[in-house]
C-alpha cells in the first residue's frame with residue numbers, strides 16, 4: 728500500500744515536471760517570438776508613377792531586395808504602388824472632397840504608421856525635371872505626419888528617381904523629395920558607396936525594362952543597402 732502511494736506520488740511529480748517543462752518551453756518560444764517582432768524593422772517603398780509595375784516600381788523592388796539582404800531575419804520590406812490610387816492633393820489644403828470623390832491615402836498612411844517602420848524609400852519618375860504629380864500629391868498629404876507631432880521624426884528616408892534620359896533631371900527630382908522629407912525631421916540618406924551620391928538615379932531607355940540600366944540598378948541596390956544599414960544602426964563598410 729505504502730509502495731503504491733509512493734509510486735503514485737512519483738508519477739504525479741514526473742507529470743508535473745513534464746507539464747512545467749512544456750509550459751516553460753511555450754513561454755520561451757513566446758518570448759523569442761516577441762523579441763523577434765520587437766526587433767523587426769520595416770522598410771517601405773512608395774512608387775509614385777501612375778504606371779503600375781513600370782520602371783519606378785521595378786527599380787524600387789531592386790532597392791528593397793538589397794535592403795532586405797542586409798538582415799533577412801530582421802528586415803521586412805513592402806512596396807506600395809500609388810498607381811491606380813486616388814490621392815486628392817487638395818485635401819492637404821483643407822478643400823473637402825466633392826460628392827462621390829474617393830481618397831485612398833488613409834490606407835497608405837496606415838501602412839506608414841506601423842510602429843516597426845524604420846525607413847521609407849520614395850520613388851518617382853522624372854516629369855519635366857521634377858517629381859510626378861502623383862508624388863507631389865503623396866508628399867502634400869504626407870504632411871499629416873508632421874502635424875501628428877512629427878511622428879516620422881528620426882526615421883530614415885531615401886529617394887529614387889527614374890528618367891527617360893540619362894541626365895533628365897533625376898537629381899533635381901530627388902532633391903525636391905528629400906527637401907520634403909527634411910520637413911518631417913526624417914534622416915535623409917543617399918545611395919551608399921561606391922556610387923555614393925544623392926540617391927538612386929536610373930534611366931529608362933524606352934524599353935520600360937529598368938534592368939537594361941546597369942549603372943542605375945547599382946545605385947538602386949546601393950540605396951537599399953545604405954538605407955537598411957543606417958536603419959539597423961550599422962556603420963557602412965561598403
Ligand SMILES: Cc1cc2nc3c(=O)[nH]c(=O)nc-3n(C[C@H](O)[C@H](O)[C@H](O)COP(=O)(O)O)c2cc1C
Pocket residue numbers: 776777778781782783784851852853854855856857889890891892893894895896931935
Ligand atoms: C509628363 C512626362 C514628363 C517627363 N519628363 C521627363 C524629364 O523631364 N526627364 C526625363 O528624363 N524623363 C522624363 N519623362 C520620362 C519618364 O521619366 C520615364 O519614362 C520614366 O521611366 C517613367 O517612369 P515609370 O516607368 O515608372 O512610369 C517624362 C515622362 C512624362 C510622361
